[in-house]
Amino acid sequence: MKACVAGASGGIGQPLSLLLKACPLIDELALYDVVNTPGVAADLSHISTPAIVTGYLPKDDGMKQAFAGCDIVVIPAGIPRKPGMTRDDLFKINAGIVRDLIKGVAESCPKAYILIISNPVNSTVPIAAEVLKQAGVFDPKKLFGVTTLDVVRAETFVAGITGEKSPSKTTIPVIGGHSGETIVPLFSQAKPSVNIPAEKLDALVNRVQFGGDEVVKAKDGAGSATLSMAYAGFRFAEKVIKAAKGEKGIVEPSYVYLPGVSGGDSIHKTTGCDFFSVPIELGPSGAEKAIDVVSSANEHEKKLLEACYSGLKGNITKGVEFVANGPKYVPAPQHRL
Known part of the structure; x- marks a missing residue:
């Protein structure tokens, strides 16, 4: 199992690479970035785990x-x-970075599982899909927007209310997108069920939606949510790898192209969004099934979802148009299909 972190020298990339190096499921770990990667790789290579860095x-x-x-x-x-x-302010710079990296993936490892953390995820995943389509190698089951940090926050913040000592024991679907009002936690579908006092619900939802702002403010301009995002990115990557190796029953929310995933069509019709984060059953082919939790949302959650749909559609269109209006990608001859 060869894994690569693209952006490995950054605030998320370094702790993410450390976690991947510590994972016994990985044999090779390649690090790529515009600066410092040989040093990061040398540092990690001294750790006594199997992966060659x-x-x-x-x-x-x-x-x-x-x-x-x-x-x-x-x-x-x-x-x-x-x-x-906002995540939208990042768009112009990060959109170009993701586009160019995905071109590299299309050329060198078109069958790889692709996990996108780069913000704004609501737009960068559609950008990746369009580039892969131009290259003739788009497999919707293998393209994921990582929204696990929203799930991790929901688990953590709910535990602060319920007193659960192991937050991750509570499964909470967090659906929609990965910024602000597009993030919709479905506390009504938590397993085991949780009792959120009515007077605390709105504040809890807001904290899950805007938890990133809390970290940016606390770091006083010196950074954003890097360590928690690295943890969340690793948690999702490890589940994809375990499923790839044949482990059954692995489910985690992810932002995917609904029309290309089994079970996604009904969710697509309900939401009107091509890309949407829902619990995904993972397997060797990647996203093997999208699980419809949208139709079971309660009235409070349905109001949140209306705001989500509106924002998400604009984010998706922005990503698609970025690729459509940019230079056309011509794949290398050996990858023409």
Whole structure:
């Protein structure tokens, strides 16, 4: 199992790479970034776990070497949010970064599972899909937007109310997108069920939706949610890898192209969104089934979902138009289909 972290030297990339290096399921770990990757790789390579670590820079076809033969590519590359910035403010810079990295994936490891962390996820995943379509290698079952941090926050914040000592023992579907009002936690479908006092519900929903702002403010302009995002990114990557190796019954929410995933059509009709985060049953082919939790939302959650649909559709269109209005990607001859 070869994994690559694209953006490995950054605030998310370094702790994410550390967690992946510690994972016994990974045999090779390639790190790619525009600066510092040989040093990060050398540092990690001293850790006594099986994965062989290599680091690459853009020179000497570094991206191509990093991606070659990869089974899974995790992409946290991009600039972080700063105080006052929305995820949308990041769009112009991060959109171009993701587009170029996905071109590299299309050329060097078109069959890899692709996990996108780079914000704004609501738009960067549609960008990736469009680039892969242009290259003739788009497999909707293998393209994931990582929304696990929203799930992790929901688990943690609910435990603060219920007193659960192990937050991750509570399964809470968090659906929609990955920014602000597009994030919709479905506390009514928590397993085991949780009792959220009515007077605390709105504040809890808001905290899950805007938890990233809490971290940006607390870091006083020096960073965003990097460590918690690295944990969440690893948690999702590990589940994809376990499912790829044949483990059954693994379910985790992820932002996927609904029309391309089994079970996604009904959710697509309800939401009107091509891309949407719902619990996904993972398997060797990737996203094997989208689980419809939307239709079971209660009245309070349905109101949240209306705001989600509106915002998400605009985010998706923005990503699609970014690729449509940019230079057309012409794949290398060996990858023409």
